[in-house]
Amino acid sequence: xxxxxxxxxxxxxxxxxxxxxxxxxxxxxxxxxxxxxxxxxxxxxxxxxxxxxxxxxxxxxxxxxxxxxxxxxxxxxxxxxxxxxxxxxxxxxxxxxxxxxxxxxxxxxx
Amino acid sequence: xxxxxxxxxxxxxxxxxxxxxxxxxxxxxxxxxxxxxxxxxxxxxxxxxxxxxxxxxxxxxxxxxxxxxxxxxxxxxxxxxxxxxxxxxxxxxxxxxxxxxxxxxxxxxxxxxxxxxxxxxxxxxxxxxxxxxxxxxxxxxxxxxxxxxxxxxxxxxxxxxxxxxxxxxxxxxxxxxxxxxxxxxxxxxxxxxxxxxxxxxxxxxxxxxxxxxxxxxxxxxxxxxxxxxxxxxxxxxxxxxxxxxxxxxxxxxxxxxxxxxxxxxxxxxxxxxxxxxxxxxxxxxxxxxxxxxxxxxxxxxxxxxxxxxxxxxxxxxxxxxxxxxxxxxxxxxxxxxxxxxxxxxxxxxxxxxxxxxxxxxxxxxxxxxxxxxxxxxxxxxxxxxxxxxxxxxxxxxxxxxxxxxxxxxxxxxxxxxxxxxxxxxxxxxxxxxxxxxxxxxxxxxxxxxxxxxxxxxxxxxxxxxxxxxxxxxxxxxxxxxxxxxxxxxxxxxxxxxxxxxxxxxxxxxxxxxxxxxxxxxxxxxxxxxxxxxxxxxxxxxxxxxxxxxxxxxxxxxxxxxxxxxxxxxxxxxxxxxxxxxxxxxxxxxxxxxxxxxxxxxxxxxxxxxxxxxxxxxxxxxxxxxxxxxxxxxxxxxxxxxxxxxxxxxxxxxxxx
Numbered sequence: 001x002x003x004x005x006x007x008x009x010x011x012x013x014x015x016x017x018x019x020x021x022x023x024x025x026x027x028x029x030x031x032x033x034x035x036x037x038x039x040x041x042x043x044x045x046x047x048x049x050x051x052x053x054x055x056x057x058x059x060x061x062x063x064x065x066x067x068x069x070x071x072x073x074x075x076x077x078x079x080x081x082x083x084x085x086x087x088x089x090x091x092x093x094x095x096x097x098x099x100x101x102x103x104x105x106x107x108x109x110x
Numbered sequence: 111x112x113x114x115x116x117x118x119x120x121x122x123x124x125x126x127x128x129x130x131x132x133x134x135x136x137x138x139x140x141x142x143x144x145x146x147x148x149x150x151x152x153x154x155x156x157x158x159x160x161x162x163x164x165x166x167x168x169x170x171x172x173x174x175x176x177x178x179x180x181x182x183x184x185x186x187x188x189x190x191x192x193x194x195x196x197x198x199x200x201x202x203x204x205x206x207x208x209x210x211x212x213x214x215x216x217x218x219x220x221x222x223x224x225x226x227x228x229x230x231x232x233x234x235x236x237x238x239x240x241x242x243x244x245x246x247x248x249x250x251x252x253x254x255x256x257x258x259x260x261x262x263x264x265x266x267x268x269x270x271x272x273x274x275x276x277x278x279x280x281x282x283x284x285x286x287x288x289x290x291x292x293x294x295x296x297x298x299x300x301x302x303x304x305x306x307x308x309x310x311x312x313x314x315x316x317x318x319x320x321x322x323x324x325x326x327x328x329x330x331x332x333x334x335x336x337x338x339x340x341x342x343x344x345x346x347x348x349x350x351x352x353x354x355x356x357x358x359x360x361x362x363x364x365x366x367x368x369x370x371x372x373x374x375x376x377x378x379x380x381x382x383x384x385x386x387x388x389x390x391x392x393x394x395x396x397x398x399x400x401x402x403x404x405x406x407x408x409x410x411x412x413x414x415x416x417x418x419x420x421x422x423x424x425x426x427x428x429x430x431x432x433x434x435x436x437x438x439x440x441x442x443x444x445x446x447x448x449x450x451x452x453x454x455x456x457x458x459x460x461x462x463x464x465x466x467x468x469x470x471x472x473x474x475x476x477x478x479x480x481x482x483x484x485x486x487x488x489x490x491x492x493x494x495x496x497x498x499x500x501x502x503x504x505x506x507x508x509x510x511x512x513x514x515x516x517x518x519x520x521x522x523x524x525x526x527x528x529x530x531x532x533x534x535x536x537x538x539x540x541x542x543x544x545x546x547x548x549x550x551x552x553x554x555x556x557x558x559x560x561x562x563x564x565x566x567x568x569x570x571x572x573x574x575x576x577x578x579x580x581x582x583x584x585x586x587x588x589x590x591x592x593x594x595x596x597x598x599x600x601x602x603x604x605x606x607x608x609x610x611x612x613x614x615x616x617x618x619x620x621x622x623x624x625x626x627x628x629x630x631x632x633x634x635x636x637x638x639x640x641x642x643x644x645x646x647x648x649x650x651x652x653x654x655x656x657x658x659x660x661x662x663x664x665x666x667x668x669x670x671x672x673x674x675x676x677x678x679x680x681x682x683x684x685x686x687x688x689x690x691x692x693x694x695x696x697x698x699x700x701x702x703x704x705x706x707x708x709x710x711x712x713x714x715x716x717x718x719x720x721x722x723x724x725x726x727x728x729x730x731x732x733x734x735x736x737x738x739x740x741x742x743x744x745x746x747x748x749x750x751x752x753x754x755x756x757x758x759x760x761x762x763x764x765x766x
Contacts, residue, residue, distance in 0.1 A: 002654035002673075002697040002716055003400045003416075003448065005488055005506055008529060010550045021486075075445070075464065 007049040016109035020076040022050045037102040048099040050074045064089040169212040191216045193346040223340045235264040252334030263327050267319045270307045365662045382726045388692045390722035394436050399714035401700045405456040408706025413720050414447035420461045438475040454498025462489035479517035491533040504530035536620035542596040543623045545611035548588045613657035648686045649677040661703035671698030
């Protein structure tokens with residue numbers, strides 16, 4: 001893999017890991033706030049950085065069956081949400097390649 | 111001591127021109143058929159008693175035709191002989207020098223020059239000034255400037271001995287009327303305020319009457335006196351040095367210490383002297399190895415790994431056999447380790463693990479101090495201050511902090527304009543070079559109205575030492591090299607650079623910075639002229655942190671890791687010399703040349719290993735002989751259990 005530094009984001013609002021403040025995404029990258037995760041409200045993001053993606057698994061959600069990967073913080077390894085690899089329902093296709101971050105696990109950082 | 115005259119010139123006209131000083135029979139009758147026309151002719155009638163030698167043979171003057179050394183040579187005979195005389199006299203062969211002067215008819219310098227030199231060295235300033243006129247200096251050709259230099263020395267020496275009143279007279283009556291440069295006069299008058307001689311010497315960058323200042327004055331005066339009248343000091347050795355340096359620069363695989371170069375032959379290194387053989391494969395780390403650094407003795411190697419540990423390896427040699435053992439395993443890191451740095455005396459090792467800095471006792475392996483709150487993001491660089499009084503840390507949180515050797519914070523640069531990816535301090539402590547990615551200042555952010563573009567403004571004045579020095583407005587995501595003066599924290603200059611900057615090293619002469627410029631270039635910057643002077647290409651590093659180093663005798667090589675292999679270039683020519691395969695899959699993350707044994711370097715890789723590279727076995731003996739008297743460091747029994755030492759055969763073809 002090789003050595004890399006964590007990436008840092010800039011913008012009006014930067015979301016970080018509530019545990020270690022590692023930068024994850026920005027408000028510019030947010031698609032929707034109307035999602036629910038294991039810990040309550042969750043946000044859908046176009047792009048998320050500094051996460052490690054887990055193995056793909058099929059998971060039944062309220063909006064249908066999806067292939068998802070859990071994503072964890074690259075520094076503290078807390079599970080922060082998931083990434084959609086594949087949506088079985090055609091009207092859920094827009095989520096493919098996008099990320100869910102749990103609101104309760106996020107903190108504003110700068 | 112037996113005094114012999116110069117060898118009798120060969121008079122046979124059949125001799126080849128190279129074999130003797132002349133191909134033409136000389137006239138032994140003392141007529142000055144040459145030399146007198148373009149040079150100074152010493153006394154043609156040497157008196158045996160003139161120098162007190164009673165048995166001194168009468169020297170016969172040798173007169174040669176022409177003015178060059180040989181018929182087919184462009185070298186002026188008079189110039190050559192005078193340089194020989196100067197050298198002989200310099201090293202103490204004064205009688206040979208006198209003999210040569212008499213035999214050749216050339217004098218090293220005229221009596222007025224000798225007189226002038228003597229007066230300057232004696233500090234007889236008035237006589238020295240008077241003597242200037244005899245050296246051919248006129249009002250319009252440096253006489254005033256030379257006078258100024260001499261009187262300035264007189265002034266400084268008066269100040270040094272506390273004769274302030276006299277010094278003031280000199281300044282007012284002599285210097286002020288002569289000196290054209292008001293600011294320099296102002297500087298000189300300021301020196302009147304110096305508290306003592308030491309203060310004066312420091313402020314004037316001058317080492318006193320007892321130091322080398324009078325000899326340096328002579329060198330400075332040389333500027334106004336024609337070299338043909340007063341020969342620059344040590345001129346002949348200087349020319350020979352140039353020849354050796356040129357030969358070394360032409361030697362592609364040059365890795366031989368200057369002291370072993372000979373004047374008898376043109377120098378040429380065999381490529382076998384280059385450490386191209388993988389002699390050791392150190393396998394104790396349990397994850398990717400990211401960085402490494404040799405101790406100053408060259409007998410210990412610290413390696414930093416993603417496995418959250420540092421291993422200190424000891425390099426021992428006995429009976430010419432080199433062995434490498436893991437000596438200390440420093441495990442107490444919460445995250446992967448990115449940097450290691452040995453203190454000046456090798457007693458303390460620093461390591462950085464994410465935002466934490468740890469100080470380790472290299473004798474016992476115990477943690478002396480853990481600095482956990484100063485930086486908030488990954489510490490990307492650790493560098494000791496050259497005098498060992500402390501160290502500097504640089505971080506992705508944009509801060510540069512100066513620490514004492516005790517691990518207490520002494521100073522801080524505050525927020526720099528960049529997220530630092532690496533930094534280095536020059537050996538003379540005049541430069542700190544930091545590289546990193548331009549980042550918005552926290553103070554410039556915060557409000558919801560601040561857009562991406564607004565946030566790229568430099569930090570607010572007063573927050574940081576360099577505030578206001580940023581002339582260019584850096585763009586986010588752009589990388590910069592910033593050069594600071596570490597003594598004042600002031601920015602010297604900053605250069606925006608394309609690509610991702612992942613590593614910086616400074617040459618031993620403090621003048622050049624070597625910077626890895628991902629994805630595929632390494633740049634050599636001249637910090638004096640602020641220009642890039644060389645590019646090394648061929649390797650690839652993608653977006654990974656890959657480091658390079660200078661290497662070999664005179665730092666003749668540039669070495670870098672890459673995605674896969676080790677790349678070696680000729681530093682001056684920029685030519686790719688060799689690609690060393692051997693590491694497994696993944697990147698070679700860093701390389702480090704042994705500071706004491708120029709025929710050895712180490713590399714570390716994603717394949718969990720550290721590899722040692724050496725020259726062929728014949729050269730291994732040279733390693734053995736040069737390591738005499740070197741303390742093996744803290745060799746107090748951390749048993750290596752033989753683990754991690756896997757010896758590669760010398761003739762391993764895969765290492766070629």
